[in-house]
Amino acid sequence: MVQGTANWSTQLNKEWLQEYVDDWVRFYRKHTSAGKVADYIPMLKEANPDHLGITIIGSNGTKIRSGDVDIPFTIQSISKVISFIVACMERGVGYMLDRVDVEPTGEAFNSIMHLEMRQVKKPFNPFVNAGAITVTSMLPGKTSDEKLEPMFQLLEEMLGYRPSLNVDVYESERDSSMRNRAIGYYLLETGFLESDLNITLETYFKQCSIEITVDDLALIGLILANDGADPKTQQEIIPRQVARIAKALMLTCGMYDASGKFATYVGVPAKSGVSGGIIAVAPPRVRDESLPFINGCGIGVFGPSLDEKGNSVAGIRLLRHIASQWDLSIF
C-alpha cells in the first residue's frame, strides 16, 4: 500500500487520486476476512464476502470508482434515511420530531429491550428498527405501494432513474422477520403506529429491498453534503432543514451502536445497512485548500462482510483511512 500522508496539493488530478484509492481498496479487501455476511435474512447469505467497492463523487463532478462498484445490492437500513426524509417532507419536521426521538440507543439496531425497559414516550430515533417502522407507518398512503411511491420519487429525482425492488430479498426478509414483527406488535400495543401493522411491515421490508449501487449512494451523499440541493443546478431536492437533521442523525445514530466510534475515528455523517452498504457525507471544508474534495463529496461503499455490529468491516476501515488521509472529519 502507498504509505504515509501524501502532499495532496501536488496530486489533485484525478489519475493520482484514482491510483491511491485503487491501492487502498486492494489493501482493505484483505480485511473482509475479519467479518462475515449477514445470514438472518436468508437471501443476504448469497453475497460474496470478498467484495469491496467504493465510489466518491465531488461537488465539481470528480468521480473516483474503485473495486466492486458494479454489483447491485439492497439498500437495507440506509432506506431509513430516505423514509425519514420523505416523512419529514410529507408530514412536517415538527410532526415527526414530536413522535420519533433523535437520541442514540447504544443498543443493537433491532433491539426491542430498550423500548420496554426505558418506557419511552416515543421510539429513540428513526434509524433503529423500532423508530424506522414507526416512521414508515407515518408515510401517507393506504397500501405499501402508495407509501413507497414518494420514496421512489425522491430516489428518482436524486439518481436520475427509478431503482427497482429486489423481490427475492423482499420475500426472504418478509418470511424471516420474526423480530421485526415482534417490534411491530410492541409498537402497535404502545400506540406508536399510525397505519395498519401488516401494511407498515410490508412497506418496511420493501423499502429495505430497493436495489442500488455505490454510485447511487455517493450521489445521494453528495446531495446531503450540499444541504439537500442538486450539486449541479443548486436546486432544492431536500429542504435544507431536513437534510441537516438527517445528517445529525447519521452522525449520532447512523452506524448502529458503533456510531460513537465512527464519529471519533472517521468523523463524517454516515449510514450503514446489513447488506454491506455505507453512505458517507463529507461536507465542504475550509481549512486547507490543497485537500482533495475540498468542496465536499458523497461516498458510497459496498462490502458485505460485516463486523459484529452489522457494519461493513472492510468498508469502515477503508473510510477511516480515506478520512484520515484527506482530512474529511467535520470536527
Ligand SMILES: NC(=O)CC[C@H](N)C(=O)O
Ligand atoms: N441494519 C439493517 O440494515 C437492518 C435492515 C433489515 N431489513 C432489518 O430490518 O433487519
